[in-house]
Amino acid sequence: MTLLALALMGLAAGGVLHVAHASDAARCAWAATTAVVLLPTLVSIIKGLLRRETGVDLIAVLAMVGALALGEYLAGAIISVMLTGGAALERFAVARARRELSALLKRAPRVAHRRVGADIRDVDVAEVGLGDFLVIKPGEVVPADGILSSGSAVLDESALTGESKPVQLDAGTPVRSGGTNAGGPFELRVTASAAESTYAGIIRLVKAAEESKAPFIRLADRYALGFFGLTLALSGFAWFAGGSPSRALAVLVVATPCPLILAAPAALLAGVSRAAKHGIIVKGGGPLETLARAKVLLLDKTGTVTSARPQVVAVETFGPMSSDDVVRHAASVEQLSVHPFAPAILAEARSRSVEPSFPADVREQMGTGIEGTVDGRRVAVGQLAFAAPDTPRTPELRSIKMRTAVEGSSSVYVSINGSLAGVLLIQDPIRPEAPRALRSLRAAGVQRIHMVTGDHPDVAELVGDAVGVDRVFAERTPEEKVEVIKVVRAEGITAMVGDGINDAPALALADIGVAMGARGATAASEAADVVLTADRLEGLLLATRIAQHTRRIALESIFVGMGLSLVAMLFAAAGYITPVAGAILQEGIDVLVILNALRALGGGGLITPKRPEVKGLAQRLASAHRSLRPHVSELAALAARLDSLEPADARALLERLREMIETKLWPHELEEQQTAYPLLGKMLKDEDPTGPLIQTHHEIHRLARLLGRLVSQLPPEGPRAEDLRDLRRALYGLHAILTLHFAQEEELYSLFET
CATH class of the missing domain: 3.40.1110.10 (Calcium-transporting ATPase, cytoplasmic domain N)
Known part of the structure; x- marks a missing residue:
C-alpha cells in the first residue's frame, strides 16, 4: 500500500508540475516515481527467478526500465501506478485469516486439579508430571493422557475421534487428553505430560500440515511465461523493422500485463464478497480459485454428513x-x-x-x-x-x-x-440434504467423493452407502486422516470438509479445507480455507458454484484483456501508438477487464429461486413427518412383537395403527401430492422428481388397504396363528416403504426450508 500511495502521489505531482509549465520538474517526479516502484519490484523478480519462478511482473519491469532509458517518464509512472495498484488489490484478495490456532490453544486447559493425599490443589498444566493423580470435574477437558484410576467415566471424545456417542470407560482404561468429561468427576493417573499428550500432538500436527501445504500459485502467473515470450518476440521485431527503440518500448507498455495482474484478483475478490453474502467465509482469492478446480472431496462423518444431534x-x-x-x-x-x-x-x-x-x-x-x-x-x-x-x-x-x-x-x-x-x-441422523448435495457436487465437476471418519467401519459403511460416497476410510485417527489426504491427492485437487478438532490437521493439509462452522468448531475453522457458517452441506455446493462462476469470469477477463493488449501491441509495433498513448490505452483496457471481473458479484442463477409459500409449506410438511415418524416406527415394532402379544392386545394395537393410517398418514400423503408436488415440480422444472414419489404413494395406499382388510377380517378374540404371517408382511412392507418415502421427501423439503 505504501508503494501504491507513493506512485499515485508521484504521478499526481508530476501532472501538477506539468500543468504549471515546470516540465523538467514534472519529468523528474515521474522518473522518481518509476524508480521508486522499479527497485523493489526488480528485487522481487530476481528472487523469483532464483527460485525458477516467472511472474507477470517481469514485463512491467522491462517496460519501466525501457521508459527510464528512453526518457518516457510519464509512461513509466503510469505503469508504476498500474503495477502497484494490481499488487495491492491482489494482496487484499488473497489475504488469509491468521492460522495461529488460537482456538485450539484457548480450548486447551490451563489448570489441572492435582490430588495430594486428601487435598486437591489447582496447578498449572505445565507442572503436571508422570504419576500425578488428577481430578477431572464434569464438563472439563482432560488435560493429559493417563489411566482411569478409580470408578468409571463417561467421555465425549467427538472432538478427537468424530464418534458421536459418549464413551464409557472403566477403571484401568487408558484416557486420552482432549476429551470432555460428560459424566461425574473421576480420577486420572497421568502417564504423559500435557506437552506430550494426544491433544498437544494434534496441535503440532496442524502446524506441520500447514507448513507442508503447497503454496498457492496466483492465476495470472500461470500464463506469464507464454505471454512474456510473445511480448519479447514482438518487441524485438518492432525495433528491428521500425529501426526505433521507441516502438519496442510502446509494445512493452501496451503489453504490460495489467489485465493479468488486475483481472484475476478483482474477480476473485468479487467472488469472495459474493460468498460472504451467503454465509460462506472464504479466506482469500486463492482458496476460492482452488475450490473451483477441486476434483476430489473428503468428508468427515459426524457433524458433517450427519447432524451430530442424536x-x-x-x-x-x-x-x-x-x-x-x-x-x-x-x-x-x-x-x-x-x-x-x-x-x-x-x-x-x-x-x-x-x-x-x-x-x-x-x-x-x-x-x-x-x-x-x-x-x-x-x-x-x-x-x-x-x-x-x-x-x-x-x-x-x-x-x-x-x-x-x-x-x-x-x-x-x-x-x-x-x-x-x-x-x-x-x-445420529444423516443430514436430509446430504445425498442431493453430493449428487449436485458430482454434477458440478467433483469426480471422487470419499468419507474419512474415526467411527466404526460398520457404521461408517452404512452412512457412506446412504449418501453415495465412492470409498469409506473408517477408524482413522487425526494422524491417519492426514495420511489419507496425502494418498487421495494423487487423484486430483482435494477438498476436505470437517467440523471437529480431529479434522483440523487434515483441513490444514488439503488443497482446500472447508469447515462446518455453525456448531462452534473453532479449531476446524482456524485451520480451514473456507468456513460454512450455515450448518448445511448445501453451503459447500453453493461455495463450489460461486468459485467456478468466479474463476470462469476471471479467465474470461484475462483472455479478453490479453487479446486487446495483443491487438494494441500490433498497432504499437507498426508505429501507430506512442509509449504514453500506449500507457493510457492500457489503462482503458484495465478498466474494461475490471468491470467485467466485477460481474462475479452477480449470482448468475447460482441459487435455486425460492418462493415464500413453498418454504412455509415445506416446513409444515417436514414438521408433519416428525410427528408421524413415531407411528411409522411402531409398524416394525408391532410386527416383531405379534408372536409374543396376547391376541386381544394385538388386535387392539392393530386397530389403533389402522386408524392412524386412515386418519393421519394417508390424509398427509394426499395433501403432499395435491399441494407440495405441483409447486416442487414447477420450481425444479427438468429435474422434477415427483413422478416416482407419486408411484410410491400408490404402493403405500395399496399396502394400507391390504392391512386394513386383514385387520377388519380378524375374529373378535384377535389374530390366529395363520393370520400372523400376512399381518407381519403388511406391517414390515409399510414400514420399509414409508421410511424410504419420508427420507426422499425430506431431502426435497430441505432445499426450501432455509
Missing part, C-alpha cells in the same frame, strides 16, 4: 404399555438429566405430543442412568444393567444388541417398578 429413531416395548407411555415415563425423569441423550428423549416426547410428569426422588448415576418416581411408579432409564439388572437375555434383547451394533445406534432401556418396559434406539 434423535430417537425407534421405540421397542416389552409389555402391555404403549410406546407413547414408555417415552412419557422416560422423558419425565430425563428432564433432570445432564446426559447428552436427554434432549433427544425430550424431543421425542414433544413430537408424540405426550406431556411428561415432574419426577420425585431423582437419583442419577453419571454415564449409567437416572431413576425417579413418576406418578407413583419407580422409573429407571439408562443402560440395561442399571435399568433392569435382573432381566434375562431374551432373543428380543439379543436382536436389539445386534441392531444397534450394525446401525451404530445406542440403546436406552426403560424399566417401571423394576420390570423392563421398553427401549429407545437413538441415532
Whole structure:
C-alpha cells in the first residue's frame, strides 16, 4: 500500500508540475516515481527467478526500465501506478485469516486439579508430571493422557475421534487428553505430560500440515511465461523493422500485463464478497480459485454428513404399555438429566405430543442412568444393567444388541417398578440434504467423493452407502486422516470438509479445507480455507458454484484483456501508438477487464429461486413427518412383537395403527401430492422428481388397504396363528416403504426450508 500511495502521489505531482509549465520538474517526479516502484519490484523478480519462478511482473519491469532509458517518464509512472495498484488489490484478495490456532490453544486447559493425599490443589498444566493423580470435574477437558484410576467415566471424545456417542470407560482404561468429561468427576493417573499428550500432538500436527501445504500459485502467473515470450518476440521485431527503440518500448507498455495482474484478483475478490453474502467465509482469492478446480472431496462423518444431534429413531416395548407411555415415563425423569441423550428423549416426547410428569426422588448415576418416581411408579432409564439388572437375555434383547451394533445406534432401556418396559434406539441422523448435495457436487465437476471418519467401519459403511460416497476410510485417527489426504491427492485437487478438532490437521493439509462452522468448531475453522457458517452441506455446493462462476469470469477477463493488449501491441509495433498513448490505452483496457471481473458479484442463477409459500409449506410438511415418524416406527415394532402379544392386545394395537393410517398418514400423503408436488415440480422444472414419489404413494395406499382388510377380517378374540404371517408382511412392507418415502421427501423439503 505504501508503494501504491507513493506512485499515485508521484504521478499526481508530476501532472501538477506539468500543468504549471515546470516540465523538467514534472519529468523528474515521474522518473522518481518509476524508480521508486522499479527497485523493489526488480528485487522481487530476481528472487523469483532464483527460485525458477516467472511472474507477470517481469514485463512491467522491462517496460519501466525501457521508459527510464528512453526518457518516457510519464509512461513509466503510469505503469508504476498500474503495477502497484494490481499488487495491492491482489494482496487484499488473497489475504488469509491468521492460522495461529488460537482456538485450539484457548480450548486447551490451563489448570489441572492435582490430588495430594486428601487435598486437591489447582496447578498449572505445565507442572503436571508422570504419576500425578488428577481430578477431572464434569464438563472439563482432560488435560493429559493417563489411566482411569478409580470408578468409571463417561467421555465425549467427538472432538478427537468424530464418534458421536459418549464413551464409557472403566477403571484401568487408558484416557486420552482432549476429551470432555460428560459424566461425574473421576480420577486420572497421568502417564504423559500435557506437552506430550494426544491433544498437544494434534496441535503440532496442524502446524506441520500447514507448513507442508503447497503454496498457492496466483492465476495470472500461470500464463506469464507464454505471454512474456510473445511480448519479447514482438518487441524485438518492432525495433528491428521500425529501426526505433521507441516502438519496442510502446509494445512493452501496451503489453504490460495489467489485465493479468488486475483481472484475476478483482474477480476473485468479487467472488469472495459474493460468498460472504451467503454465509460462506472464504479466506482469500486463492482458496476460492482452488475450490473451483477441486476434483476430489473428503468428508468427515459426524457433524458433517450427519447432524451430530442424536434423535430417537425407534421405540421397542416389552409389555402391555404403549410406546407413547414408555417415552412419557422416560422423558419425565430425563428432564433432570445432564446426559447428552436427554434432549433427544425430550424431543421425542414433544413430537408424540405426550406431556411428561415432574419426577420425585431423582437419583442419577453419571454415564449409567437416572431413576425417579413418576406418578407413583419407580422409573429407571439408562443402560440395561442399571435399568433392569435382573432381566434375562431374551432373543428380543439379543436382536436389539445386534441392531444397534450394525446401525451404530445406542440403546436406552426403560424399566417401571423394576420390570423392563421398553427401549429407545437413538441415532445420529444423516443430514436430509446430504445425498442431493453430493449428487449436485458430482454434477458440478467433483469426480471422487470419499468419507474419512474415526467411527466404526460398520457404521461408517452404512452412512457412506446412504449418501453415495465412492470409498469409506473408517477408524482413522487425526494422524491417519492426514495420511489419507496425502494418498487421495494423487487423484486430483482435494477438498476436505470437517467440523471437529480431529479434522483440523487434515483441513490444514488439503488443497482446500472447508469447515462446518455453525456448531462452534473453532479449531476446524482456524485451520480451514473456507468456513460454512450455515450448518448445511448445501453451503459447500453453493461455495463450489460461486468459485467456478468466479474463476470462469476471471479467465474470461484475462483472455479478453490479453487479446486487446495483443491487438494494441500490433498497432504499437507498426508505429501507430506512442509509449504514453500506449500507457493510457492500457489503462482503458484495465478498466474494461475490471468491470467485467466485477460481474462475479452477480449470482448468475447460482441459487435455486425460492418462493415464500413453498418454504412455509415445506416446513409444515417436514414438521408433519416428525410427528408421524413415531407411528411409522411402531409398524416394525408391532410386527416383531405379534408372536409374543396376547391376541386381544394385538388386535387392539392393530386397530389403533389402522386408524392412524386412515386418519393421519394417508390424509398427509394426499395433501403432499395435491399441494407440495405441483409447486416442487414447477420450481425444479427438468429435474422434477415427483413422478416416482407419486408411484410410491400408490404402493403405500395399496399396502394400507391390504392391512386394513386383514385387520377388519380378524375374529373378535384377535389374530390366529395363520393370520400372523400376512399381518407381519403388511406391517414390515409399510414400514420399509414409508421410511424410504419420508427420507426422499425430506431431502426435497430441505432445499426450501432455509
